[in-house]
Amino acid sequence: MPTELSVLTETQIRGLVGFGEEELTTIESVYPLIADGSAVMPPIMRLDVEDHNGEVDIKTAYLPGHPGIAVKVSAGFFDNPKKGLPSLGGFMMVLDSETGVPAAALFDNGYLTDLRTALAGAVAARHLANPEASRVAVLGAGVQARLQVEALLLVSEIETVSVWARRQEQAEDLAGVLSSELDLDASEFGTVEGTLADADIVVTTTPATDGVLEERHLHRGLHVTAIGSDAEHKRELGPGVLATADLVVVDSVAQSLRLGEARAAIAEGFDESTLVQLGEVVSGTHPGRTSSEQVTVCDLTGTGAQDTAIAGLVVEWATKAGVGDVVVT
């Protein structure tokens, strides 16, 4: 039987969703569904393609009450730049959650992943950083570093941004972009220590595998959001960081134990029973930060639930706006 399917391109999708309050609350509203177990979210599927220096990751989730189920396929093929192609790509297929019938194909080239990841960082900061936080430090200088700062503007009155990256030139470039495009007082620092010295919030967005933010870098009142550890071999927070923090929050306990910061920390004696899910804090089941002196950490591994949420918003808004091609299959 013929099925109508909407096909949207990256340009169309960028025209529909971005750094808005509704996108933020859509992402935020999903965490309680993860925390209370009502989101159905199988472990990430990963296909390694060593022959071509590539990997394919597949995430999905069903969220009660949401009209669509996103199946997100992310591809990282690291020889692509030699061929004039970007290393990272991806798309999402959206199935009708009541019938399983394909409803939309979102050829976003990874834009929606970038967006929902940045919005997740803003949700973490909104619930865990001190309310008056105005000084942000960023470790790493890739696309996500810039987007994290952009998303934080939705929830904090940011005044200064300090940037550090292994490649100093990239950090300088990012500071320049943040200054000129987002009108922030942004500068590059030569050391992690200097970058963090005055920070209220630090966001780590590196591909580090052995820790880049160390226990000695922590100071009272700091909130840390760690974005970069989304695979078994990655690690941004060095030994003792989780154990020293007053509160360690994760998007998904299962994923943090397998892919995130909890994995290495537990091997070093961190007590996993102290992990709190972000949804508990969002819903108020857990109080979150209880004093301005506490050190809080939020480890975000990225969930299929966020993909389903943002994809659902795209489909809803595309339908309303009449955007996208209809393919009859």
Add this chain to the structure above:
Amino acid sequence: MPTELSVLTETQIRGLVGFGEEELTTIESVYPLIADGSAVMPPIMRLDVEDHNGEVDIKTAYLPGHPGIAVKVSAGFFDNPKKGLPSLGGFMMVLDSETGVPAAALFDNGYLTDLRTALAGAVAARHLANPEASRVAVLGAGVQARLQVEALLLVSEIETVSVWARRQEQAEDLAGVLSSELDLDASEFGTVEGTLADADIVVTTTPATDGVLEERHLHRGLHVTAIGSDAEHKRELGPGVLATADLVVVDSVAQSLRLGEARAAIAEGFDESTLVQLGEVVSGTHPGRTSSEQVTVCDLTGTGAQDTAIAGLVVEWATKAGVGDVVVT
């Protein structure tokens, strides 16, 4: 950067691939890659959607030398018939295996899964049944029961087909279809015992959960292909069947242990170290059947490798024939 993607419908796909020798050898050629470990095949991803009586299964595989990677999404939503929709559906996305870039969307509504599953049964029979096998028994009377017989015609000189199903009427209907459409001497039998009495090959294609073919039904020279057990709760071969067989072959040891016939049998004492992978027999590493008196069993759980193989053939032939719409994303 704009990407061109081919979109093919079920009708177009049916016009390209079917029960042909090249399709059969394509499916056959993949088993040695599974057996020697060169196929990269993560465990099946499964999303349960209990709210809507549905499930989504995702399979994928990378095969060295194959130009595409299929990501297959199969949906089973069992309240769909009330809505005038089929229970089972599905599609495949094909990524370029060297770059990860989406190359094709195959909206086949599950046809390619049906086809490659049937062809897999024919591969099993070609390598494991007695060469002069002419009498086929089928347990189950669904779509796959019919397709298994059709595929067997590629490899055996079938003369008679005996059919049994829990719902006798369905078995009668299938026998009628096989007689009229495939010109076979097909009849329904009231009991499993009667159905198997003279059979050289029996194919089980039921959704049984506690065994339907029992040890007492086996006789010398019989080859059994079990198709139906593709989930943790399914089982078509009763206690003792695997242990009694002279040779037990599986498409994937990992999957048979988790989802297939080996799962329950091992709990009853079957020795898993005796399992042989179909690819070992196809490649000649294992001799397979060594006498006409042996009882052989092949348990097929269905692999992402087969999906990647059949999808690759569709894309290749569609490109040659200029079939399919090109979507620029």
